[in-house]
Amino acid sequence: MLYAYTAVITESDGIFYAKVPDIDGCITTGNSLPEAISLITDALNLCLVGLEDEDICPKPPTSQADIPHTPDDILTIIQADTILYRARTDTKAVRKNVSLPAWMAGLADKRGINCSKVLQDALLTVLS
Incomplete structure (x- = not known):
């Protein structure tokens, strides 16, 4: 399945905290912005695969305008492809x-x- 959600990335003391507010538990940290984006993409795919496996329909994405954030936060669209993710990670x-x-x-x-x-x-x- 293909999905697109907004991630909120906050930088503090050189650490980039990333979360997808629409998906409970979808959080990570990185040492740079590119690393945080890569890690939150992986985390989103993993969370969505877990939801699919439990037959739980994920919450629909919230409009960026409605996502709570501070002016310093970075909002970015993260795309997830759970079929591709499964093909890359579940090789049994x-x-x-x-x-x-x-x-x-x-x-x-x-x-x-x-x-x-x-x-x-x-x-x-x-x-x-």
């Missing part, structure tokens, strides 16, 4: 048996086609 393989017509399996073998890879690619396309 699970065995699934698939039935194919004999002619199809034979032709795939003759052509050196990896059926597992084809199925993964097809599922990724359908799930995205």
Whole structure:
């Protein structure tokens, strides 16, 4: 799933505190602004994956104009792609048996086609 939320980043004594107010517990810190943005993006993806796994619909994003912040805060849109995040982080393989017509399996073998890879690619396309 694709999501976009606003992150609020506050700098204090060289530390950048980042949070996504719409998602409970989505907070992190970084030593620089780019690091804070990278870490809050990762945190947002992780939080949203957890919500999806629990079948909890995340709160819709609040308009930036309605997010409480100080004038010194940095507000930035953070994009999350939970399908891509899962593909990058959850690499454990699970065995699934698939039935194919004999002619199809034979032709795939003759052509050196990896059926597992084809199925993964097809599922990724359908799930995205």
